[in-house]
Amino acid sequence: MDQIFHKITDLSDVQYNEFIKNLLDTAASHMTNEELQYEKWMHQFNYEIRKYPITDELVTFIHDKLAELHCTPEEFVSIINTNRGLEGANIEESNKLYIDIIDTGNGSWGVFTSIKFDLPSDFIDKILNKKMTSINYVNMQGILYNIFISEGCTPQEAHKKSDAILDQNKFYTIQKRNKLIQDSIKEKTSNNEDFTFYDVQPTDYDKKYEKLKHDITGGFNALRDKNILYTCERLEELLKNMKYDLGLAIAVMSAPIHKIDSDKKEEFWNDYRELLSKYIPQKEKKE
Numbered sequence: 001m002d003q004i005f006h007k008i009t010d011l012s013d014v015q016y017n018e019f020i021k022n023l024l025d026t027a028a029s030h031m032t033n034e035e036l037q038y039e040k041w042m043h044q045f046n047y048e049i050r051k052y053p054i055t056d057e058l059v060t061f062i063h064d065k066l067a068e069l070h071c072t073p074e075e076f077v078s079i080i081n082t083n084r085g086l087e088g089a090n091i092e093e094s095n096k097l098y099i100d101i102i103d104t105g106n107g108s109w110g111v112f113t114s115i116k117f118d119l120p121s122d123f124i125d126k127i128l129n130k131k132m133t134s135i136n137y138v139n140m141q142g143i144l145y146n147i148f149i150s151e152g153c154t155p156q157e158a159h160k161k162s163d164a165i166l167d168q169n170k171f172y173t174i175q176k177r178n179k180l181i182q183d184s185i186k187e188k189t190s191n192n193e194d195f196t197f198y199d200v201q202p203t204d205y206d207k208k209y210e211k212l213k214h215d216i217t218g219g220f221n222a223l224r225d226k227n228i229l230y231t232c233e234r235l236e237e238l239l240k241n242m243k244y245d246l247g248l249a250i251a252v253m254s255a256p257i258h259k260i261d262s263d264k265k266e267e268f269w270n271d272y273r274e275l276l277s278k279y280i281p282q283k284e285k286k287e
Helices: 002-009 013-022 033-049 056-068 073-080 123-128 137-150 155-168 174-190 204-226 228-244 246-253 262-279 282-286
Strands: 051-053 098-105 108-114 134-136
Touching (some): 033 098, 033 108, 033 134, 033 174, 056 123, 073 123, 073 137, 134 137, 137 155, 204 228, 228 246
Antiparallel strands (some): 051 134, 098 108
């Protein structure tokens, strides 16, 4: 996900790292209009676009709380969709996070968000049955917030408790994730500990990603050692595909071709080439 955001921001490596490190630490009163737009984008990315794994602890928590409230999952979705606290708000599109950066005076700025839920009736049921395994921050926050409101908490208490549970379940924004990595590096360095980038990852999924990335890079390195010209040519095409449509490129690369019988691989490749020829313009094919 970090790589996706790096691509979207269109910054150099140095600019990107500095941007991620300093974006939310920079006093809003010192921000240019462009920086304020980045601030808005970061909130959109962290809270609406980015997906977080739904932990077993969260599933159990929601299940137990609904039982205590004597609500079925479908009934509680209906409660969420009443949008308590938004009475009279003029919000045009449902399930969209609206972000406003407002001058709060004395050279300071505040970020204010709002969302009107209109979730499908089976939304929570899919979470409890683990048909949905990842979710954005604002939707999970909305579920937890409404649980605490239903228990009699004030809106402020409900927000505080919801964010605390999300933090316990490692719903880390990019800024917090990178800060945790930096803090871990500083701690290990000050203690003269030997460590790798894998060791300082803040979640099991981040560690898994680093391990997978390492193994994939190892495969590319093996190809390089065998035929560096061929490898460079193939990786250049891969990069073009990723820039063209990252999701499609990943989907094609991760197709389960390892399940194809060995004696069918050539037949598969011939069919695949024929399929490509159907969709790639003839002019480009000749090039």
